[in-house]
Amino acid sequence: ETGVTQTPRHLVMGMTNKKSLKCEQHLGHNAMYWYKQSAKKPLELMFVYNFKEQTENNSVPSRFSPECPNSSHLFLHLHTLQPEDSALYLCASSQPKRGHEQFFGPGTRLTVL
Amino acid sequence: EDQVTQSPEALRLQEGESSSLNCSYTVSGLRGLFWYRQDPGKGPEFLFTLYSAGEEKEKERLKATLTKKESFLHITAPKPEDSATYLCAASGGGADGLTFGKGTHLIIQP
Numbered sequence: 001e002t003g004v005t006q007t008p009r010h011l012v013m014g015m016t017n018k019k020s021l022k023c024e025q026h027l028g029h030n031a032m033y034w035y036k037q038s039a040k041k042p043l044e045l046m047f048v049y050n051f052k053e054q055t056e057n058n059s060v061p062s063r064f065s066p067e068c069p070n071s072s073h074l075f076l077h078l079h080t081l082q083p084e085d086s087a088l089y090l091c092a093s094s095q096p097k098r099g100h101e102q103f104f105g106p107g108t109r110l111t112v113l
Numbered sequence: 114e115d116q117v118t119q120s121p122e123a124l125r126l127q128e129g130e131s132s133s134l135n136c137s138y139t140v141s142g143l144r145g146l147f148w149y150r151q152d153p154g155k156g157p158e159f160l161f162t163l164y165s166a167g168e169e170k171e172k173e174r175l176k177a178t179l180t181k182k183e184s185f186l187h188i189t190a191p192k193p194e195d196s197a198t199y200l201c202a203a204s205g206g207g208a209d210g211l212t213f214g215k216g217t218h219l220i221i222q223p
Contacts, residue, residue: 033210035210041215042212042216043202043213048209048210098204099145100145107154107156
């Protein structure tokens with residue numbers, strides 16, 4: 001595997017389900033990010049991790065819970081989501097210093113029924 | 114608050130017809146200006162990073178330039194495979210993540 005991988009690629013869940021998104025980077029980076037991409041909106045930053053520590057939470061509702069066990073893996077735990085949470089969820093990684101380009105995974109297309 | 118605005122929202126060109134995409138930004142302490150390409154159903158693909166006004170970078174038919182308020186992505190003699198959404202993003206001093214524009218949806222007709 002190379003670059004940034006995400007699983008699953010597609011996910012359909014009910015409002016009462018609990019599910020997790022997984023991201024893995026093979027680039028030797030130490031910063032990882034979650035972004036949300038909705039139709040007609042710019043990518044929205046959700047969470048930032050530097051060296052496994054969360055450094056940014058962009059006012060994300062608590063029904064989204066991130067976890068970063070090491071610098072290569074990032075999870076997004078989902079519970080009691082709303083239909084408006086349906087979107088493409090993108091993971092990215094970079095060197096930790098600001099100004100470095102971020103490399104994105106293919107995304108998970110989430111549909112909440 | 115950092116802001117990035119892209120124009121036009123959509124652009125349709127004939128194959129070989131050159132044009133430019135615009136990205137205007139308001140960012141405190143710009144650390145980098147980035148261009149990405151995104152194909153339908155895929156994640157953004159990194160194209161360029163620009164750090165200071167006057168800087169230019171090229172890759173095949175694409176050239177990115179930067180001023181103190183704007184960046185341009187020039188497309189020379191485009192081909193149908195250049196059809197995609199082009200995203201502009203900025204990294205500022207206030208946050209670790211990137212601030213993105215809504216993108217320009219580019220269609221190149223054969």
